[in-house]
Amino acid sequence: MLGNFTYCNPTRVHFGEKALEALSGELAGYGGKVLLAYGGGSIKKSGLYQQVVDILNRCGKEVFELPGVMPNPTVEKLYEGCRIAREHDVDLILAVGGGSVCDYAKALSVSAWCAQDPWEKYYLRMEDVDNRIIPVGCVLTMVGTGSEMNGGSVITNHRQKRKIGHVFGSNVMPKFTILNPTYTFTVPMKQMVAGIYDAFNHICEQYFSGTDDNTTDYIAEGLMKSLIVSSRAALRNPEDYEARSNIMWAATWALNTLLAMGKSTDWEVHMIGQSIGAYTDATHGMTLSAVSLAYYRFIMEYGLPKFARFAVNVWGVDPRGKDDRALAQAGLEAMEAWMKELGVAMNIRDLGVTEDMLEGIADGTFLLSGGYRELTRADVIQILKASM
Incomplete structure (x- = not known):
C-alpha cells in the first residue's frame, strides 16, 4: 500500500435478528425530541413502524413524524424536513427505511440549521459543514447503498436536472445503525x-x-x-x-x-x-x-x-x-x-x-x-x- 491515510468510522452497528433490542439503549444517549423519517407504507405493513414507535414511547420520547421520503430524495423534501426539524428543535433524526431514507436523514442533519441554502452550499459548492449537526440513527430495511455506515448523501433537484452526492465527514455518519436481515425479506x-x-x-x-x-x-x-x-x-x-x-x-x-x-x-x-x-x-x-x-x-x-x-x-x-x-x-x-x-x-x-x-x-x-x-x-x- 502506497497511500497515507487516517481511518475512523464512528458508527456503532447492531446486527442480527435481535438488533432492534439495542434501540432503547441508543436512545438513552439523546434528548427527548425525535424526528422519525421514513418512506411509504411498507414499514407499517411489516409491523416495523409500530415496533419502533412503541420503543420510542417507552423511552419517553416526543416523536415528530416525517413520512414520504422518496427513493431519490428531492431538494423540496429536504426543505420540508428542515422546517420540521427547526420548528421542533429535534435532538435526533431516526431514519427507518432503505438507503434513500438514510441519505435523506444525513442531508437533513446538516441542513436544518444551515444559514444558507443547503442545496447550494453542500451540493453545488461542496462546502464543509460549519453549523450545528443533528445526530442520526438508522434502522435499515433495504440493502445496497451502504448509507447506514458512511457520511454520503445524494439529493435530487428535478428543476435543475441534477442529482448530486456529497460525502460528509465522520461527524455526519450515523451514530448507530440497526441491521436485521429479516427486515429485507419483504423487499420486492x-x-x-x-x-x-x-x-x-x-x-x-x-x-x-x-x-x-x-x-x-x-x-x-x-x-x-x-x-x-x-x-x-x-x-x-x-x-x-x-x-x-x-x-x-x-x-x-x-x-x-x-x-x-x-x-x-x-x-x-x-x-x-x-x-x-x-x-x-x-x-x-x-x-x-x-x-x-x-x-x-x-x-x-x-x-x-x-x-x-x-x-x-x-x-x-x-x-x-x-x-x-x-x-x-x-x-x-x-x-x-x-x-x-x-x-x-x-x-x-x-x-x-x-x-x-x-x-x-x-x-x-x-x-x-x-x-x-x-x-x-x-x-x-x-x-x-x-x-x-
Missing part, C-alpha cells in the same frame, strides 16, 4: 437485485484503480465473491437468512470507507448513473448496471492488469493460454452473465433515456480523475450511446 425482487448490484458496483468503483499491491483490493475481491454466491442463493429463496445476512453485511462494508483507504478511487459509473437518475428518476442500482459494462469496456485497456486479476480472482476464469486482454474480456463477460441472472437493467433505454437526453446527461456528469482514465465529455457521450 426488483429492489433486492438493484441493491445487490449497487453494493457490487460500490466495490468495483474502489477496486478498479491503482497499480500497487493493496490490501484493500484483496478485501474487495472477497466481498465481491460473497455477494455473487449469496445473490444466487437469495434468488432461489429470498428468505434465505444466511444469504440475506451476508448480502446486508457485505453491502455495509462495500461503502463504509474501508475499501478506499490507501488508494485512489474511480466513481465515474456513479457520476453517469446519478445524472441519468436526475432525468429519469430510475432506481439507483439500475442506473449503475445499465452503464457499467459500457464504461468498463471503455476503460479496460487502461487498467488491463487489474481487469485480468478481476477475471481470475473474482470470477474464476482459467488464465491458461490467455493474455491480460483475453482474461479481462472474459471477466467482463462473466460479470455480464451474472447481471443477467440477477435481472438488472442492461441498457439505459429501458430506464427511459432517449437520444435527446444524452447531451444533458453528459453535462450533468462530474468528471473525476481517480480511475484508470479521466473521461472527457465526448467520452461520456460515447459510453452513453454504447449503453443504449
Whole structure:
C-alpha cells in the first residue's frame, strides 16, 4: 500500500435478528425530541413502524413524524424536513427505511440549521459543514447503498436536472445503525437485485484503480465473491437468512470507507448513473448496471492488469493460454452473465433515456480523475450511446 491515510468510522452497528433490542439503549444517549423519517407504507405493513414507535414511547420520547421520503430524495423534501426539524428543535433524526431514507436523514442533519441554502452550499459548492449537526440513527430495511455506515448523501433537484452526492465527514455518519436481515425479506425482487448490484458496483468503483499491491483490493475481491454466491442463493429463496445476512453485511462494508483507504478511487459509473437518475428518476442500482459494462469496456485497456486479476480472482476464469486482454474480456463477460441472472437493467433505454437526453446527461456528469482514465465529455457521450 502506497497511500497515507487516517481511518475512523464512528458508527456503532447492531446486527442480527435481535438488533432492534439495542434501540432503547441508543436512545438513552439523546434528548427527548425525535424526528422519525421514513418512506411509504411498507414499514407499517411489516409491523416495523409500530415496533419502533412503541420503543420510542417507552423511552419517553416526543416523536415528530416525517413520512414520504422518496427513493431519490428531492431538494423540496429536504426543505420540508428542515422546517420540521427547526420548528421542533429535534435532538435526533431516526431514519427507518432503505438507503434513500438514510441519505435523506444525513442531508437533513446538516441542513436544518444551515444559514444558507443547503442545496447550494453542500451540493453545488461542496462546502464543509460549519453549523450545528443533528445526530442520526438508522434502522435499515433495504440493502445496497451502504448509507447506514458512511457520511454520503445524494439529493435530487428535478428543476435543475441534477442529482448530486456529497460525502460528509465522520461527524455526519450515523451514530448507530440497526441491521436485521429479516427486515429485507419483504423487499420486492426488483429492489433486492438493484441493491445487490449497487453494493457490487460500490466495490468495483474502489477496486478498479491503482497499480500497487493493496490490501484493500484483496478485501474487495472477497466481498465481491460473497455477494455473487449469496445473490444466487437469495434468488432461489429470498428468505434465505444466511444469504440475506451476508448480502446486508457485505453491502455495509462495500461503502463504509474501508475499501478506499490507501488508494485512489474511480466513481465515474456513479457520476453517469446519478445524472441519468436526475432525468429519469430510475432506481439507483439500475442506473449503475445499465452503464457499467459500457464504461468498463471503455476503460479496460487502461487498467488491463487489474481487469485480468478481476477475471481470475473474482470470477474464476482459467488464465491458461490467455493474455491480460483475453482474461479481462472474459471477466467482463462473466460479470455480464451474472447481471443477467440477477435481472438488472442492461441498457439505459429501458430506464427511459432517449437520444435527446444524452447531451444533458453528459453535462450533468462530474468528471473525476481517480480511475484508470479521466473521461472527457465526448467520452461520456460515447459510453452513453454504447449503453443504449
